[in-house]
Amino acid sequence: MVGIRDVAKYAGVSPSTVSRALSGAAYVEPEKKEKIMRAVSELNYKPNLAARSLKRGGSRLIGLIIPDIMNPYYPEVVKYMEVCAMEAGYSLILCDALGDARKEEEYFATLKYLFVDGILYIASTENIEHVKPYIGDIPMIIVNRTFDVDAPCINIDNADASYQAVKYLAENGHRKIALYINDKDRQYNRERLAGCLRVFDEYKIQDYEQYMVKDVESEDDAYIKTLQLMKAEDRPTAIFMFNDFMAFGVYRGITKSGLRIPDDISVVGFDDIPSVKYLDPPLTTLRHSLADTSGVIFEKLAEQMRTQTCAPASRTYFKGRLIVRESVREIGRPGEG
Known part of the structure; x- marks a missing residue:
């Protein structure tokens, strides 16, 4: 079955460009759009009509894939993303991958089946080949990692x-x-x-x-x-x-x-x-902490969901902030008497 990545490869463009061209919700250069439409025709690509029908109203669902809920960092991630989703009128589907790439792959397939409007993805592994079929097909933000893929990555420096x-x-x-x-x-x-x-x-x-x-x-x-x-x-x-x-x-x-x-x-x-x-x-x-950056991250995903397009590759880095408490003391510097 021909997919959006096949069309992209045939037309010599990125999956996100195909997504924008087919949705009509964002500008695509006429020359590229012509190549894409020719590829659609020659490959006999047929978008999922049921999904398109549902997408007009939107499922109002967002998938959040995390590596391990037992890591005390991630409950706070869930909390702040849940708040952002709720305020925007979305429900969050939490997917705990347990550090397993195979579970991630299963979750991506499930979220696509549920026609989620977007995915917030925090990778469990360095190899995300299993994710690439969904990039350009579902609006997505990759959080806390930077990968060489055609999707926005938001990370701390x-x-x-x-x-x-x-x-x-x-x-x-x-x-x-x-x-x-x-x-x-x-x-x-x-x-x-x-x-x-x-x-x-x-x-x-x-x-x-x-x-x-x-x-x-x-x-x-x-x-x-x-x-x-x-x-x-x-x-x-x-x-x-x-x-x-x-x-x-x-x-x-x-x-x-x-x-x-x-x-x-x-x-x-x-x-x-x-x-x-x-x-x-x-x-x-x-x-x-995503308490400081969750709003920006969610807004970047929300923009894709509003226009029903997949954003192209980009990299955004946030600066961390040292919180000084009481666990460090000054000692004599070398050379000081």
Whole structure:
């Protein structure tokens, strides 16, 4: 069966351009539109008439695909997207992929079957080949990731965010900074590491690798790895965690080692999940919250849904914001008496 991607390939344009041309709701260059209509005719492409009929009124449904609801970052994502959807007169269908690309693929098929008006997608994996058949067919925003696809991607500037966090530690005199990196080989981890290395380069910190704690799988793993790190003869004076989920294990490991935060060791996180402000002491962290950006994200999807078109590739980056609380103390800078 011929699909919209087949028409796009035949006409030498993107799926989103085909979508705009066929809907008639957005301008497409006459030359391109002529190629598209010729492809439609020669391929005998027939749009789903039932879907088109439903789309005139709209299903008033939006799919939200997330990687894992057990991650404390995502309940807040659901909350703010639900608020945006409700205020705009839409209902949200929550799809928890459990970190499984196969479940994502199933959800995309289901959401298409339900004729959702749009999809907000937070990827579980780096490979999104299973998503490409739906790009240009359903209005979509890819959130918290940046992929080379013909759809809008909205993401935090991870490198700048981690740079802010680690620079704050360096400005407070810390040079022995441990990096806690989770067990996933993900784009955001590589970007956050790049930001850290930029600080290390600026402050001439060369022995950072001995303090890198990799493959942190869980809170319990963070706890065990912290116990081990705190036993080191030349232990770090500060820890930067690539996500706040590790904080509970790190705090427990430091306390169990007979040390205090921030008197003996400073700690900075990433995400600002709701619970970390209640830790003792409250965690200084890099705020990465859809509370700050959900309105903009939803509006970009709403514009596609209003015009019944799929937007072309674009990249939008938001800056993170360091939330200073009580988990960092200033120590003597090298060279100071």
